[in-house]
């Protein structure tokens with residue numbers, strides 16, 4: 185067979201060669217050890233936590249080594265493509281602090297290694313395929329869907345591995361004339377790799393997360409170019425990551441099984457194999473079964489990144505949590521360096537997990553509490569306002585009209601040695617502070633059982649009588665104590681505990697009545713401080729309202 189002639193027959197319009205592209209996309213001029221990574225999503229419109237997890241790894245690996253991280257859009261599967269998915273992807277990633285040095289962006293793309301959208305690279309893939317055909321390493325296959333189904337059935341019945349290999353690769357050795365006749369007859373074809381693999385032979389490949397892996401060679405004549413003239417994932421990955429000079433391919437572990445195909449393709453092209461970094465899927469403990477399982481799009485709203493935006497998680501908190509599950513010693517590092525920028529942490533693929541990473545929302549909430557405890561009241565206010573503007577226009581007005589008050593609310597016990605850690609995410613923060621707004625005030629707690637309804641009204645009556653907003657915290661509390669003693673409650677809780685028959689209750693029950701009247705809740709930050717922020721009008725009206733109950 186004259187392969188040159190075959191290549192011309194199949195790709196008459198392709199004139200460029202791999203050498204041309206080697207010149208066009210030369211090795212990058214980067215310092216020793218700099219990593220080039222990429223995020224390579226399909227524009228399906230759904231961007232999830234796993235994508236962010238991978239993107240953060242890509243971004244950190246590149247940027248801690250002085251390398252480059254780029255975005256490539258893998259849109260060769262038209263069935264999965266969704267209009268407008270790319271801007272959503274970029275916005276979401278940038279919201280979480282991920283930005284790329286080059287590749288697809290909102291204005292199109294930037295960088296010297298593009299196009300970065302696979303559908304615009306058809307000519308490049310075809311030139312590479314043409315090269316393989318010239319060398320006899322690839323061939324056209326005209327098998328129809330029916331024929332492929334038939335083969336699949338036959339293999340199933342005989343309990344053989346599925347796929348096109350050995351004698352099933354029926355079009356491996358068509359003559360030039362046969363190919364020409366089929367093309368003239370308008371038959372469609374794909375291009376398959378002519379595999380030279382042997383399943384009994386093993387090869388080694390290095391994975392920066394999993395170490396050196398030994399796998400059997402690929403024997404399948406996999407499709408590398410589809411009928412549409414666009415490549416399969418396998419071939420696109422090899423061509424793009426070579427020409428874009430990717431050094432580290434961070435991707436999901438579901439691609440592990442395809443590594444033999446990829447290595448064979450790199451070798452067929454005569455190109456070095458990049459370092460693979462196969463990360464793990466995110467798992468969770470199923471609430472019902474208590475078993476570890478993959479996060480699922482259908483069952484787990486927290487898989488979607490939109491969930492975190494809507495709930496109003498600080499992007500930094502989500503990122504901080506992902507860092508703790510991405511690198512095993514991050515948490516330890518953070519304890520030793522509470523105020524350090526996460527970018528100064530020595531991120532490494534070898535510290536990434538190689539088996540199902542556990543994602544735990546309550547752990548994320550804990551991390552978020554720590555992150556928020558380090559923020560200023562102003563930062564919290566600004567974030568809350570931005571969140572409300574997007575998701576709660578009603579609250580947006582409330583927040584902007586009450587800025588001064590909110591700044592004081594967010595400032596309660598902020599800073600200092602032991603800052604309060606009760607703010608987690610915007611939705612929760614609003615729930616936590618909503619009693620500062622009359623329209624959102626509700627009684628959430630039961631009145632203390634130790635206090636009769638009659639006593640409760642009497643406590644509140646005396647309280648309002650003696651209430652003076654200019655009292656300091658101590659003077660204020662003295663008044664509470666006075667009411668406590670006068671009404672037959674113990675001023676010291678321990679006296680009540682010692683001798684419960686002597687008293688109706690203790691000071692905590694009395695102040696509890698006032699607290700519930702003012703905040704609707706049995707627990708709140710320091711009540712005196714809360715009232716100073718509310719101002720006397722609100723305090724009085726709350727007490728009056730409670731007296732009517």
Ligand code: GLU
Nearest residue numbers: 224225226258421434435
């Ligand atoms: N487009 C592939 C995916 O979304 C990319 C895998 C890779 O990073 O190579 O799964």
